[in-house]
Amino acid sequence: MTRETRRFSATRLIHAGRGAEAEGGRPVNPPVVRLSTVLFDSVAQMRDLRRRRDSERLLTYGARGNPTAYALEDLVTELEGGYRTRLVPTGLAAIAQVFLAYLRPGDHVIIADSVYEPVRQLCHAVLDRYGILYDFLAGDGSGLEELIRPETRLLYLECPGSFAYELCDLPALAARARARGILVAADNTWGAGGLYRPLGLGADISIVAATKYLSGHSDVVMGAVTTTEAAWPALHAFSDATGSAVGPDDAYLVLRGARSLAARLPMHQAGALAVAEWLSGHPRVAEVLCPALPQHPGHALWKRDFHGTNGLLSFRLRDAGDAAAVRVVDGLRLFGLGASWGGFESLVTLADLGRLRAVTRWPEPHILIRLHIGLESPADLIADLDQALSA
Numbered sequence: 536m537t538r539e540t541r542r543f544s545a546t547r548l549i550h551a552g553r554g555a556e557a558e559g560g561r562p563v564n565p566p567v568v569r570l571s572t573v574l575f576d577s578v579a580q581m582r583d584l585r586r587r588r589d590s591e592r593l594l595t596y597g598a599r600g601n602p603t604a605y606a607l608e609d610l611v612t613e614l615e616g617g618y619r620t621r622l623v624p625t626g627l628a629a630i631a632q633v634f635l636a637y638l639r640p641g642d643h644v645i646i647a648d649s650v651y652e653p654v655r656q657l658c659h660a661v662l663d664r665y666g667i668l669y670d671f672l673a674g675d676g677s678g679l680e681e682l683i684r685p686e687t688r689l690l691y692l693e694c695p696g697s698f699a700y701e702l703c704d705l706p707a708l709a710a711r712a713r714a715r716g717i718l719v720a721a722d723n724t725w726g727a728g729g730l731y732r733p734l735g736l737g738a739d740i741s742i743v744a745a746t747k748y749l750s751g752h753s754d755v756v757m758g759a760v761t762t763t764e765a766a767w768p769a770l771h772a773f774s775d776a777t778g779s780a781v782g783p784d785d786a787y788l789v790l791r792g793a794r795s796l797a798a799r800l801p802m803h804q805a806g807a808l809a810v811a812e813w814l815s816g817h818p819r820v821a822e823v824l825c826p827a828l829p830q831h832p833g834h835a836l837w838k839r840d841f842h843g844t845n846g847l848l849s850f851r852l853r854d855a856g857d858a859a860a861v862r863v864v865d866g867l868r869l870f871g872l873g874a875s876w877g878g879f880e881s882l883v884t885l886a887d888l889g890r891l892r893a894v895t896r897w898p899e900p901h902i903l904i905r906l907h908i909g910l911e912s913p914a915d916l917i918a919d920l921d922q923a924l925s926a
């Protein structure tokens with residue numbers, strides 16, 4: 536060994552092993568590219584890329600995205616049928632991003648009463664604080680005209696709604712909003728890009744909690760916002776200004792999970808329909824809520840606008856009150872007790888519709904048992920529900 540190779544070189548340590556391009560074919564999956572700094576060949580190139588990066592997707596700094604996240608952005612854009620997509624650390628952050636990118640103090644937003652509950656917290660924590668006004672619209676979309684004011688800038692929908700799956704006529708609402716110059720945003724987490732396409736039905740902005748079906752494996756949280764070309768610049772500028780980006784490892788996990796979305800959704804649907812049918816015939820069950828059931832109030836709209844149902848359904852027991860529902864939930868063995876959904880596993884949680892809605896009145900009892908039907912055998916899940924309901 537020469538003296539040269541034995542000597543420790545801090546410079547060599549930094550410059551060696553940077554992962555030169557391998558010769559040969561291409562890998563199936565995009566590489567996980569971890570980066571903060573991006574290096575430029577010359578000042579001229581650096582200036583040119585920085586000049587163009589506000590309108591084009593150019594790799595210039597980790598906080599503005601990375602190649603792994605770009606690959607996922609393109610996949611979500613494809614699923615949603617949009618112009619471009621921005622990724623955000625969580626689904627809730629994606630909703631906050633939309634509110635802040637499109638609204639300013641003095642503006643008014645109309646929000647579906649059927650929204651995912653933390654959106655109400657977002658209203659108090661953010662909209663109240665910034666002087667942005669809001670009203671809640673019935674989950675079926677009725678009464679929109681009475682809520683519109685000259686300052687209304689955004690109509691924010693979630694269709695179907697959380698826990699009770701209220702459906703609204705998105706094309707009709709979007710047409711009325713468009714006529715008044717109001718943007719329409721829809722939370723499409725339920726549809727996951729596969730079962731519903733809000734942008735194709737007239738929305739300008741579609742939001743997906745990638746945490747749920749897109750990733751599908753309960754191991755990552757992420758949100759995505761996809762827009763039309765006209766709505767894009769405001770979102771893009773706000774996301775860059777606020778330094779909103781996701782890491783390549785998380786983007787890789789979502790990409791990896793998303794590859795099997797088209798295979799998973801029909802399995803979730805088949806399981807949910809089998810469980811819904813069984814529950815509908817159970818003497819202790821007062822009502823099963825799932826838009827794919829003919830008795831659901833939104834069923835006709837679901838048939839018109841959706842391409843199937845997912846693994847979600849809720850039911851109400853005939854015995855009013857919390858205690859009976861708690862006993863059933865605690866008696867389940869295969870269903871995990873926990874929030875969120877969209878992974879491969881079955882979950883259960885309780886919800887109080889009396890507290891989850893601001894303008895909609897629900898018949899008693901208000902306690903719902905919400906199930907997410909995973910990829911287990913439906914017969915085993917039904918047997919589990921059977922023993923928990925008989926106990």
Ligand SMILES: *Cc1c(COP(=O)(O)O)cnc(C)c1O
Pocket residue numbers: 625626627628651693697722724725744745746747756757758875
């Ligand atoms: C879970 C959920 C979100 C939030 O997603 P997180 O990644 O958990 O923040 C948003 N909207 C709907 C409808 C959801 O179910």
